[in-house]
Amino acid sequence: MATIPTIKKLRTHVPPLPPDKLELALQEVDRLAVSLSAREQIKQILKAAANENSETVEAVIASLPKDRQQIVIDLLLKLQQQEQQHTSAAAILAAGLTLLSLASFLAALVAQFQVTADEIELRTDMLLRERVNIWIKAITDEARACGCDRSGVAPSGADLEALRSMSEKAAQSVADTYNRDVQRQLNKLTKAVPDGDKDYYLRELRKWAANRSVWKSAQIALNTETQTREYARRRFWEMNKLTERKFIATGVTPTCKICVRIFAAGVVGWDYVRRNPLPAHINCPHYYKLVHKPKVDCKTLWVG
Numbered sequence: 365m366a367t368i369p370t371i372k373k374l375r376t377h378v379p380p381l382p383p384d385k386l387e388l389a390l391q392e393v394d395r396l397a398v399s400l401s402a403r404e405q406i407k408q409i410l411k412a413a414a415n416e417n418s419e420t421v422e423a424v425i426a427s428l429p430k431d432r433q434q435i436v437i438d439l440l441l442k443l444q445q446q447e448q449q450h451t452s453a454a455a456i457l458a459a460g461l462t463l464l465s466l467a468s469f470l471a472a473l474v475a476q477f478q479v480t481a482d483e484i485e486l487r488t489d490m491l492l493r494e495r496v497n498i499w500i501k502a503i504t505d506e507a508r509a510c511g512c513d514r515s516g517v518a519p520s521g522a523d524l525e526a527l528r529s530m531s532e533k534a535a536q537s538v539a540d541t542y543n544r545d546v547q548r549q550l551n552k553l554t555k556a557v558p559d560g561d562k563d564y565y566l567r568e569l570r571k572w573a574a575n576r577s578v579w580k581s582a583q584i585a586l587n588t589e590t591q592t593r594e595y596a597r598r599r600f601w602e603m604n605k606l607t608e609r610k611f612i613a614t615g616v617t618p619t620c621k622i623c624v625r626i627f628a629a630g631v632v633g634w635d636y637v638r639r640n641p642l643p644a645h646i647n648c649p650h651y652y653k654l655v656h657k658p659k660v661d662c663k664t665l666w667v668g
């Protein structure tokens with residue numbers, strides 16, 4: 365896999381302390397009048413937050429269970445491929461516009477790089493196909509966690525509609541952001557180098573698009589996975605009348621304030637789960653699980 369640059373830290377991130385301050389903070393935690401396990405938890409959070417690699421897309425993917433990592437990486441590669449096709453097609457078309465004046469060329473260049481409605485539709489279809497696969501896998505995993513050897517069934521009706529709507533929203537919002545960023549990037553280029561030739565702007569925009577697609581695709585792939593799983597899990601719990609049970613957030617040590625708060629809540633009821641959804645934000649690798657393995661009738665278990 366290509367190297368994935370660090371994403372911007374969340375504004376609500378627990379402050380990442382430099383080594384000397386971290387040492388002091390850990391000593392202070394030792395003096396807190398809280399339980400030993402709470403102290404350990406706080407120390408782990410401080411240490412994880414101090415690790416600047418804790419929120420790269422790569423690190424988040426690595427924190428997922430092995431079989432889920434592969435799903436995310438496969439989807440990431442597909443998205444990147446699609447993005448590269450888009451960029452090359454745009455570049456070829458843009459190169460054909462060299463007879464235009466510079467101003468018209470730049471306007472046409474942006475238009476070529478921007479994602480069209482047709483492409484959004486294609487991406488929606490692709491994301492929906494992926495979500496259907498992830499749904500089946502997630503339901504199968506939940507059934508297994510209940511001790512049942514049954515496979516998930518492809519979603520239908522309202523569930524299929526919900527997955528389609530998630531896919532549409534994702535494809536649209538990714539395209540909107542991308543289209544805005546292309547314009548912004550070209551403005552930056554022409555401001556920095558006002559007298560560049562057409563080739564220069566084309567080359568630089570291509571370079572920018574290639575770099576950007578790597579980590580954007582990773583984010584989309586990861587989000588598709590975690591969001592779909594959470595939805596499937598919730599439907600599984602609802603349909604199998606497991607919402608009276610107790611739940612707990614799980615996954616790697618959280619480093620942002622939203623997730624730290626959810627972890628600190630410990631064992632919670634369904635109402636809390638509904639009001640505090642996980643994943644809590646982009647790149648959040650956390651999810652809820654049942655505290656105890658429920659006794660279910662495998663024959664009548666709802667699997668989609």
Ligand SMILES: [Zn+2]
Pocket residue numbers: 618619620621622623624644645648
């Ligand atoms: Zn978080």
Ligand SMILES: [Zn+2]
Pocket residue numbers: 618623643644645648649650
């Ligand atoms: Zn999280």
